[in-house]
Every structure is written in C-alpha cells, then in structure tokens.
Amino acid sequence: MKKQYLFSIILVLVLVLITACSSSENSSSKSSAGGDTKDASLDFWVYEPESIEGKNKLKDLAKKYEEETGTEIKLTFIPKDDFNTKLNGTIAVGNNPDISYLDQPLVPQFAKDGVLLNVDQYVEGENGINRDDYFDGAFNSVIVDEKLYGLPLNQSTVVLFYNKDLVEDPPETFEEWIDMAKEVYQKGEIAAFEGIGDGGYAAWLYPALVHSAGGSMVNDDETKATFGEGKALEAAKLLDELLKYSDQSVRDTQNAFGNGLIATKISGAWDIDNYKNNFSDLDFGVSLIPYKEGEKSHSNLGGDDIVIYENTEYPDASWDFIKYLTNDENAITMSEITGNFPVNVNAAADSRYKEDENLSVFSKQIETAVARPRITEWLKINDEVVGSSLDKVIISGEDPVKVMKKAQEDANVIMSK
Amino acid sequence: MSREKLTKLKNWYAKESTMGWVFILPLLLYFIVFQLAPMLLSFGISFTSWNLRSPAEFVGFENYKNLLFDSVNYPDFWPSLWITLKYIVFSLPGGIFIALVLAAMLNANVKGEGFFKTAYYIPNITAMVAVAAMWIFLLDPKYGLVSQLFDIDQSWLGSKSTALPTLGIMAIWSALGYNVLILLTTMKGIPDELYESATIDGANAWQKFTKVTLPMIQPTIFFLIVTGLIAAFQVFDQMYLMTGGGPDGATQTYMLSLYNHAFRYFEMGTASAMSYILLIIILIITWVNFKFIPQRFDD
Structure with a gap:
C-alpha cells in the first residue's frame, strides 16, 4: 500500500512538473515588447552547416554583429531535410523566427501567403542597398509580383x-x-x-x-x-x-x-x-x-534566400542584419558556409573564384544560368x-x-x- | 480534514479501479494529446485547403473528390495505391510462410535455438536507416554481393521491374524475426498431450504439423496477417530512404505520396484526406479479414 502511495505521488509530481515547464516556456517567449532598439533580439534559423568549421564561421559572424550593434542574434541550426517542415510548423502557430534561410522556389509561395516582410521601403533609404551589387538571377528569386521579400543569400549552378x-x-x-x-x-x-x-x-x-x-x-x-x-x-x-x-x-x-x-x-x-x-x-x-x-x-x-517574417518585432534590425550577411565581405563567408557561390558581384570577383581552374568555370556558367x-x-x-x-x-x-x-x-x- | 472524509478518500484511493486509472494515466494522456487529438484534428483539416501558412479554407469534399477523380493535379493517388497493394503481395504471404517454416524448424528442439532466435530478431531491432544503408551496399549493380552472387549486372533498385520486389524481400527479411518469435511462442504453448495422442493414432510428423500445430496456431497466424496488412499499407521508411519512390514511380507507395503532399507541397488538406481514405480502406480490409479468414480452428 505504501509503495502505491509513493508511486502515485511521484507520478503526480512529474506531471505537474511537465505542465509547469511547458507553460513557463510559453509565457517567456516574445514577452519583450517594444520598438526597434539597440537591444533587439533576432531569432535566426539556418541550415545546419555540413562541417563544424562552417558552424563556427557562422557563429563568429553573428558574434561580430552582436558586438558591433548590440543586437542579439539567436542562431538555430536545423538539418536541411527538416528545415521546411519545422519552419512551416512554427509559422502555423505564429512562433516562427524573425529571419531565416529560404529555398528559392518557396519564396513565391511564402510571399503570396503574406508571411514575408516586404522590404522595398529599405532598399532606397539611408540604410539601403545597391541593386547592381547583386547578380540578376539570384536577386530575381526574392522578387514576387515586383515586390522585394528579402535578399539572396547564395547561388549554385x-x-x-x-x-x-x-x-x-x-x-x-x-x-x-x-x-x-x-x-x-x-x-x-x-x-x-x-x-x-x-x-x-x-x-x-x-x-x-x-x-x-x-x-x-x-x-x-x-x-x-x-x-x-x-x-x-x-x-x-x-x-x-x-x-x-x-x-x-x-x-x-x-x-x-x-x-x-x-x-x-x-x-x-x-x-x-x-x-x-x-x-x-x-x-x-x-x-x-x-x-x-x-x-x-x-x-x-539554385540557391537560397534570406527572408524576414512579417510578424517580427524588429523589422529595422532584421533588415540591417540580412544586409550585413550579404555585404561584399560576408557574402564570401556565407557562400563558403553553404558550399555555394556568392550572390554579390564584388564578392564573386574575388580571386578565389576567378583563378581556380574549376571554380572559374562555375563563375562563368553562373553568368548565363537561368x-x-x-x-x-x-x-x-x-x-x-x-x-x-x-x-x-x-x-x-x-x-x-x-x-x-x-x-x-x-x-x-x-x-x- | 475530518476523520470520516479521510477514510472516504482512503477507500476511494484503495479501490483497484482507481489505481488502474493512475497507472494508465501517462499512456492515456499521451494517447489523447499526441494521437487522438491529431486524428480528430486531421479529420477536420481534410475538409480544408491549408498550407500551414495562410488560414485554412473550408472546401467541403473537394480534397476527396480531387484525389479520386483529378488525375492531372493528383497523378500519384491511384498508382500509389496500386503499388502498395503489389508490395503487400510481395511481402506479406511470403513473409508469414517463411516465418512459419523457420518457427516449425526451431520448434523441433534444435540445438542453438536461442542463437537462431536472436539472430532472426536482430534485423527487427536495427534502425531502418542502418538496414537501408547495408542493403544499398549489398544491392550495388556491379560490386554488390547480390549481383556478384548471381553473376549479373543488375540495378536491383534502379530498374522498374525489380525495385518493388527487392524492397518486398527486404521487408520479409526485416520482419522475419518478429514473426518467427510470435509463431514459435505459440507453438511452444501447444500442450504435449495433443502430440502424444496423435502419435498413438499413428500420425507422422507431417500429419502432426498439419493436423495439430497448424490448427492450434491459427489465431496467431490470423493476428500476423491482420497486423501485417495494416503495417504494409503504411509502408514508408524503406522507400523514403532507398528509392525515394523511384525508379519512374515504381516504389511510390501510398504513404510516401501522402508524405510528399504534406511536407513537400504543404497540402495539409489533401494529405489529411489521403490518410482518411487509407483509414477507410484498412477498416474494410480488416473487416474482410475477420469475416473470411479463419481465426481459430473449429471442427
């Protein structure tokens, strides 16, 4: 009899614990309301890089950005095969990241469903970008119905x-x-x-x-x-x-x-x-x-884009961060991490892509890739x-x-x- | 708390049924939250058009109708059902038959029974990914053991005629241990007196097997057929891991096609409708099983 008591007490405790844990998690997430400040915190979902070096490079990039701007970057690594499933699951319950990679052919679908942030307003502004810095093919992959929904991240052919x-x-x-x-x-x-x-x-x-x-x-x-x-x-x-x-x-x-x-x-x-x-x-x-x-x-x-979600609390900080990832310098690192080619024209002009007997063929092929x-x-x-x-x-x-x-x-x- | 109340609580607590509920509570909760609720939800979803991102839109029986009749937008539905049926034919009867033969042999008090039982059971507890990797290796068209053994260069998983039977044989191999174990256990449970009296009546070994063993294990065979059929209808991992549904759709089973609709095209409504159509098919087939396959030996 005593044993039974003990067992059920433990059982009840465990159940209480489980429910307590899960509810506290819910209440803590996204509670920090407020505008776009220096203490913005961005959830960023990426494909799990194939090598540990790639993972470290990505972490370093994020860390450098955190130090420069004070914005917190929360990296989440997800294996590529599970990525879209997990991403869609979180969108369904409104718990999605602020920024994520997105496979090119999914951009039109996501954009038409209204889950992506239209970033046209940023392109021209003070913190804008030069459209000509990006390859056409890659840049077009983030344009849906003549609106821009992010920036290209890498390209492959x-x-x-x-x-x-x-x-x-x-x-x-x-x-x-x-x-x-x-x-x-x-x-x-x-x-x-x-x-x-x-x-x-x-x-x-x-x-x-x-x-x-x-x-x-x-x-x-x-x-x-x-x-x-x-x-x-x-x-x-x-x-x-x-x-x-x-x-x-x-x-x-x-x-x-x-x-x-x-x-x-x-x-x-x-x-x-x-x-x-x-x-x-x-x-x-x-x-x-x-x-x-x-x-x-x-x-x-082919390739991936980097997109911002419509429900982010920090649209300005998000834009600043994706711009940072695709600038002349970081575009090379990002393409190394993903094993593809930079989308940035200046980055692609780097000698490593022009002089290597194999990579130079790819660089040439990309120019006419559709x-x-x-x-x-x-x-x-x-x-x-x-x-x-x-x-x-x-x-x-x-x-x-x-x-x-x-x-x-x-x-x-x-x-x- | 008054003494009276305490006794009442004690009595309630001491009741066997209360303890029973407490013990099954974890599983019950798990079942309700992770199985029953999703099942009911997906029934609702099957009447909607939903891609997880934009709000679900009620479409009535549209998903069911499209799956059954629109072969341009849903070209996989009927072929995948047909392929699943073929797969069942390749894998199920043969699997149970071989298991029966092996169980009967092990039941004859052979030396090293424990070893064989373990050996047959290992594939069953091995992760499908490992099994798939090993078979891909064995089935390599040029250097694989199978091709070397038969001395022909054959792409077993790459050609349309051999891909599905090959996966069927693989399934027989991986389910064998489970089937043998269940059959053997039942055979061990048959009372010796039956065999003794058969011996006195002058029955030989074959007659003992067909007249005593088989009738006595009929319920178990029935159980294996019913559960095997249900599992075979839902076959997924092997195809997903080894062929991806190819070559030319030859191994595109029903569940694989359902998976693609749900997690590649994000057509949750269509996928849910497919799972309910499968449920109905399985219900009908199981009913037919109960109706027409002998479940026990009746004189």
Whole structure:
C-alpha cells in the first residue's frame, strides 16, 4: 500500500512538473515588447552547416554583429531535410523566427501567403542597398509580383564534369557530346553519361539542357509551360540518345563517376571537393554545359534566400542584419558556409573564384544560368510533371518527344488553375 | 480534514479501479494529446485547403473528390495505391510462410535455438536507416554481393521491374524475426498431450504439423496477417530512404505520396484526406479479414 502511495505521488509530481515547464516556456517567449532598439533580439534559423568549421564561421559572424550593434542574434541550426517542415510548423502557430534561410522556389509561395516582410521601403533609404551589387538571377528569386521579400543569400549552378582519362577534350556541343558517347561507350563497363538522376532532382537539372538547346521551361511572362515544344524537345532527344551509350547497371553503381566508370556527368560545385578528397585516382575536369549548335551554353540556377517574417518585432534590425550577411565581405563567408557561390558581384570577383581552374568555370556558367520559374505551383510541377515524365524517358525508355509534349499539356492545366 | 472524509478518500484511493486509472494515466494522456487529438484534428483539416501558412479554407469534399477523380493535379493517388497493394503481395504471404517454416524448424528442439532466435530478431531491432544503408551496399549493380552472387549486372533498385520486389524481400527479411518469435511462442504453448495422442493414432510428423500445430496456431497466424496488412499499407521508411519512390514511380507507395503532399507541397488538406481514405480502406480490409479468414480452428 505504501509503495502505491509513493508511486502515485511521484507520478503526480512529474506531471505537474511537465505542465509547469511547458507553460513557463510559453509565457517567456516574445514577452519583450517594444520598438526597434539597440537591444533587439533576432531569432535566426539556418541550415545546419555540413562541417563544424562552417558552424563556427557562422557563429563568429553573428558574434561580430552582436558586438558591433548590440543586437542579439539567436542562431538555430536545423538539418536541411527538416528545415521546411519545422519552419512551416512554427509559422502555423505564429512562433516562427524573425529571419531565416529560404529555398528559392518557396519564396513565391511564402510571399503570396503574406508571411514575408516586404522590404522595398529599405532598399532606397539611408540604410539601403545597391541593386547592381547583386547578380540578376539570384536577386530575381526574392522578387514576387515586383515586390522585394528579402535578399539572396547564395547561388549554385551545375556544369559538365568529365573524366580526363576517358575524354580528352570536353564536348562543347550536343553533337560533339553524342560523338564522344559513341566513342567512349563500352557495354557493361563504361557509360558515356551518368544521367540526371530521377524525379524532382532530374527535373531540377533538366532545364540546363533545355536552355542550352535554345528552349525554355516557361514563356517570358511565366504563364505557360514551353518545355515540351520546339527547340526544348532537343534536350529530351539528347538525353535519350546519350543514355543509349550508358548502361543503367553502370550508372547505378555507387560512386560510378568517382571510380572512373563514367565519362561525363552534370553536377554542382559540391562535387569538386567530394572527388578531390575521396577519389584520388580520378582525374577529372569541369567545363560549360554543352549547347545545341547555334545556341549558347546555359545552366540552371539554385540557391537560397534570406527572408524576414512579417510578424517580427524588429523589422529595422532584421533588415540591417540580412544586409550585413550579404555585404561584399560576408557574402564570401556565407557562400563558403553553404558550399555555394556568392550572390554579390564584388564578392564573386574575388580571386578565389576567378583563378581556380574549376571554380572559374562555375563563375562563368553562373553568368548565363537561368532561375526557376517563379510560379507558386512550380515545386509540384517540377516533381509530379517534369520529374515523372523524365523518369518515363530515362528509366522506362518511352518516346521523349511524346512524353514531354504530354507533360507540357499537364503542366499548363495545373498552371491555369 | 475530518476523520470520516479521510477514510472516504482512503477507500476511494484503495479501490483497484482507481489505481488502474493512475497507472494508465501517462499512456492515456499521451494517447489523447499526441494521437487522438491529431486524428480528430486531421479529420477536420481534410475538409480544408491549408498550407500551414495562410488560414485554412473550408472546401467541403473537394480534397476527396480531387484525389479520386483529378488525375492531372493528383497523378500519384491511384498508382500509389496500386503499388502498395503489389508490395503487400510481395511481402506479406511470403513473409508469414517463411516465418512459419523457420518457427516449425526451431520448434523441433534444435540445438542453438536461442542463437537462431536472436539472430532472426536482430534485423527487427536495427534502425531502418542502418538496414537501408547495408542493403544499398549489398544491392550495388556491379560490386554488390547480390549481383556478384548471381553473376549479373543488375540495378536491383534502379530498374522498374525489380525495385518493388527487392524492397518486398527486404521487408520479409526485416520482419522475419518478429514473426518467427510470435509463431514459435505459440507453438511452444501447444500442450504435449495433443502430440502424444496423435502419435498413438499413428500420425507422422507431417500429419502432426498439419493436423495439430497448424490448427492450434491459427489465431496467431490470423493476428500476423491482420497486423501485417495494416503495417504494409503504411509502408514508408524503406522507400523514403532507398528509392525515394523511384525508379519512374515504381516504389511510390501510398504513404510516401501522402508524405510528399504534406511536407513537400504543404497540402495539409489533401494529405489529411489521403490518410482518411487509407483509414477507410484498412477498416474494410480488416473487416474482410475477420469475416473470411479463419481465426481459430473449429471442427
């Protein structure tokens, strides 16, 4: 009997404790009301950097800012895979951070839902920015319906990686690429091209080929899909042709490019370090994405933006902080932390991006990189229409022209909603 | 407090049912807060259009209707349901059958029973991420053990025809330990007298298995089928970790598609509607199970 007493007393105590803790947490958060003062405190959500050095660099940046301005920066590191889920969850209950990273294709959705702060008022003012300091493609990713909703944080693009032991000179045109494929292909041993992955990832890489073929994903005012017509179809045909000389069993082997089984692949700057550090036998180079004869090399543009939330208590301090993160000096650090390229023109002119034989190719490719369509439903069209159609071409070997034409029709139905 | 009141309180406290409630209180609270409430909430959400950021908008049965009939905006719904059914066919009957054979073998008083039980159970308690990493390694088209063993270069997870069966086999392997353990425990519980009298009647080993063991473990088999089906309908981690639904949507199961709607496109209404459609399907199938699969041996 005594034991039972003891047990239930403990139980009740524990329960009381739990409820007490949670309620006190609620009452303490965001209680410090007031205007935009020197003692502003900003919640800042970032992707968990992949290395501990990256994490420390970010902490140092925040600390330096705290010392200079007196504004408190509360950094929260969240793994990239969980980031959007957690972020949306906090927005739903109004407990969101003041500032956060945001993946480019999410900006239009967030802006249209009214959760982001329109920062147009700051651009012109005393503490403003010079629009020309930023790359166009990246800067456009934070503009929705001609309003500015933050600043670009970093940008990335993809280029052609080639194995120097298999390919002497990288192909410059689609035609050269196919000739190279025929030459290098060995059944079951060597694949000419790695492919472009599958699903949503494939749909993210594919625009690089579409634009280099002289086509486009959507029309200029972004009201209609155009990736299944005219010159854009050359990209699908190219893919289909290249994969004839690239056995799936070779392409799907783990680290096939690193182990020298693949002649060409399309990838981003993150793979430079990967291949340098993990595959010392591999002799690889990078070059611009090949183009259809008579056209120009283009690539896709990805990256993240940095946004301020509409319900922040400290809009002025928030603006000052995001400006600080993207200025000439810090833009380099921020792009190092995220493994991408600076969005700031002066920062990108830094010698490290111009002189390195690999990074300089990326710098050049970025100049002609095309951003994703800024359509609210794009992420869904990307996955469920473009991605799944590319799967049909790449994996199931269906007729590329027919599949992409049908995909364009489906995309237009979704966009007209 | 008066003495009378104190006795009353003591009596109330001493009642067994009170103690019972106290003991289940933590789980009950957990269930209500983290399971029942979200379930009821998501039922409400399934009638709205909600992306977590802007206020939910009531749309009636629109989500249900779109999922069932609008194959342009929701192209994954029917294929993912079909793929889930195929996955169940690949993984469930075979899994229970193999478990049955192994349990019967272990039940024959083999040496090292404890070792085998542990060995079979290990996959079951291993984190799915670790299991997935190991299988990706084994299934590598060129250098993997499986390809080496059969001496063919085959992209097991990358080709449309083999991806789902491969995941099915993997599921059999990882659920085996649990199934074997449950079946074996039931087999151990069968009274020896039954086997003795069967021996006296001149039954051989096969007859003993089919006429004594099988009927006696029928309720357990039924239990494994029902719970296995429910779990298989909700299969998610393997696909999420190993194939991401590919190749060409060949492993895009219902739950994976639901997850994408909820946490990639942030269509909470659609995702909630999907989970309620799944609930109805599972209810119907479980009802069919109870109706048509023998639950116990009746003479």
